[in-house]
Amino acid sequence: MKKNIFLYLFVFVGLILLYTLVNGNKIQESNAAEIQELMSENKGLKDSLQKETLQRLDMQYFSLENNDDALAYYDHLTLENPTRYIEDKLLETNEEKGDNPLIPYEGMESDFKINKIKVMNHRWIVADFSDGKYWGDIIIKYELKDDMSVDFTLLDHLLYTRSN
Template sequence: MKARIFLYLFIFSSLISLYLYVSYSAQVEVKDDKITSLEEQTGQLEDSLRSAQLRVLDLQYFSLENNDDALAYYDHLSLQDPARYIADKLLETNETKGDNPLIPYEGMESNFKINKINILNHRWIIADFSDGRFWGELFIEYELKDDLSVDFTLLDHLLYTRSN
């Protein structure tokens, strides 16, 4: 009788062990599939991030902040951020009553004002302007003087026309 109990216990424990082995193997397989899927997604995200970083570097290529040669022109001035200073000075031209004096068009809906500014280097600026409905772009030459005044000269401009 004792031998039969041990035989039944042995068979029962063998069945439990077999069940645990099969169950664990299935769990491991599912987890491996998940890991593989996540590794593929991670690779795709890394590629996407890399291409986004390259795109940002391309967009920043023409930028005063990333142009050490152009920034060298302002070493003798006590400016922390020359690009911000110049952009602020250009935005101050919006404060005049009526249209911005640098914009050679009369506003149709309201007054034309400068919205976005991209300072290319120590000489040139590209700016976007709008009156709320119509918009255009300006190509501006500027000179930052030793007394921290800034002279702006309009080099070229365009106004987009709406095709309704």
């Protein structure tokens, strides 16, 4: 009887070991497949991130912040951020009552005001304006003087028409 108990115990332990071995292999294969899938997804994310980085750099190509030659014009001034200073000066023109004086149109719904600004280099600005319903773009030439004043000159303008 003792021999049978040891035989049954040995067979039972053998079955447990066989089950553990088979189950462990299945888990290992599943984990390996999941790792491969995650690595493939990671590669796709890296490619996407690289593409977005290149797009961002391309969009920043025409900007004062990334143009060392244009920034050299302001070396003699004590400006920490020339772009921000110029944008602020341009936005101050919105504070006048009525339409912004740089916009050659009269607002139809309300007053035309400048919304978005892109300082291209040490001479040009592209800006977006709107009255809440109608909008357009302007190209402005500017000059930052030694006394920190800024002169703005409208070069060109465009008012979009609604297609409704």
